[in-house]
Amino acid sequence: MKPYHFMDHETLEREYSPSSCIDDIMVFINQYIDKSAEARELLNGQFEQNVKYGPEERSHFDIFMPDKAKKAANDPEIAPLPVHVFIHGGYWQELSKNESCFMAPNFLDHDVIFIALDYTLAPDATMHEIVDQTRRGMISVINNARKFGGDPENITISGSSAGGHLVAEVLSTDWNLYGFNKCPLKGALAISGVFDLEPIVNTYVNDPLKMTKEDATSLSPLHHIPDECCDIVFSVGENETSEFHRQTDEYMKACQKKGINTSYVKMPKFNHFDIVMELNKKDSPLFKAVLNQIRS
Template identity: 35%
Template sequence: MTGVDYEAEYNNRARVPENPALIAGWAKDAAAYRATHAPRSISYGRGARHVIDFFPGGGKGPIVVFIHGGYWQALDGSSFSHLARGLNAHGVSVAIPSYDLCPHVTVGQIIGQMRMASRELARLGQPLVISGHSAGGHLAACMLATDWPAFDALLPADLVIAAYAISGLFDLGPLIGTSINKAMSLDQATASAASPLFWQAPARGSLDAVVGENESAEFFRQSRTIVDLWGKAGVATRFGTVPGANHFTAIAPLAEANSPMVLRLKRLAGR
């Protein structure tokens, strides 16, 4: 595309001036949920951020993973504990991993860390439904498209049975000329290599890509494009919107037991 102001399209903090209060609200709500539902901490690597907060739901079915956003350069899983509430209410277990951030690591290394986290969760003996927001939506799609036996011969090909990307980014090329790229240092080659849109489509599983109703045209384009492309390749795909939501409020339904988002994830987890 030409003539698109990518800085304006992708700078969500500028588009939503009230974002500091929304992010502070996440931390407050997360702390409150952790106070009454203390997670089990699972390590998947040697780094201080290589941890997964696991919120058991009591059921035996697939685990739903939530990967946080922050453009691969901000936040950690502890600010999103409350998003386990909706699925936990249905007996579905939720895992929320953290990861190292740019510029200390590359986006490609973060993809590798989420593969490590998924491998560690595989030890629990349950398939994974991987959801994520923004950068986490990108990482969720990457996990669905991963060849798991090639990553680790001991892993089943169907380790990840579905991805649910909220406001995801699947083509990182448009970020290269924006301020967002200062910490990531992407060029055309590394952006393309880290973009699941350009990978071989998953051989199995399904992808849901949803976007807040009030998000920029580029976020709509990103999700519609991967849904169309992977759908033509035979993947079961669905596009949807979160009514009335901006980039930051699009994840709020995860905390509500009877929201359409939670009920869809419950179905993807076979419950």
């Protein structure tokens, strides 16, 4: 039995409501919007919007490229650049890539191509469809990296909240089905993810998702940890609920038992929403952890 099995409904909903730890969620959502708009303005001429990877309306991503990337794409003698892909959160039902490129300037400053990946939201897509779509998006990035000056052997991935769950689902991919003999990613960062979906089935979060317990089991990374994958960095803001801390701790330990290299970055004073903003700061422990994966 896990802690959530002993929680009444009100407590369970509070534990899986990240905004319960802050005063006003819109303060942070507006920061995502404003900082992403600033990034696009700053990097005008250095990004390509709405690159399609599938038939769905939101099967697309935005690519932000250092000047060196354009040269590498056109000249095979120039070394390709590392690629970092970010998967946004929003409990699989809110936000998009458009509010998720605020960290692009920092990656470009370090000669790393940055990609903000989009996917269809619930209720327009089921959780199974969202996971499949995100996986196809990552496969597209890997297979087409050289076309935009990227190095297919140096691709890292990160995601926050629902994006953390989707990162873990990508890592659980049966890569052989896509022509790879092992995990092709170099590293991953999962921030404040949900890795066991069972506790949210009976909460407000599931209203648009409409998951059954069987769905939750099959879609929980905790229940299908890969035998082999890239190194994973985990983090949760200090000011988050006990369940978000437990979810990461449990999944990280399960990965360690499988022999997967993991590490944890403590983020004192941060909450579920401001923690991800640290990826746009060159001296942030989170960004340094990603950069270490890229340069290792």
